[in-house]
Amino acid sequence: MGVAVSNFNFEKVREESRAKLRVTFTQRDGPGGTVAYANTSLTDLTIHFDEEESWSVGAVGGSVDLKSVATHEIGHILGLEHSQVEEVVMYATFSYGVTKKLAQDDIDGIGAKYST
Ligand SMILES: [Zn+2]
Structure with missing residues (x-):
């Protein structure tokens, strides 16, 4: 478990x-x-994953990291929009074989929506 950035x-x-x-x-x-x-x-409130993608848990070449994408989609569920910062979870696109963790831009976004 990571550090809570929201309630x-x-x-x-x-x-x-x-x-x-x-x-x-x-x-x-x-x-x-x-x-x-x-x-x-x-x-x-439904997250739809494309079943025709190759999904992975973690950084696996040629696959999309399920946890990174789930975090992104939960961000949308909570009202966040896309970030312009490529390294962060809320950036619009994901590359194969990489994972993303919440970055300061993501944390600032949720903090601005919901003060803790
Ligand atoms: Zn998105």
């Missing part, structure tokens, strides 16, 4: 009807292109 907590619930945020893998546009997107409608 949000996430936990898995057994009953889908109790879930506020859903995660699903569906076909999108094949490898490359859009790897995931978040539906941020208040009645449907």
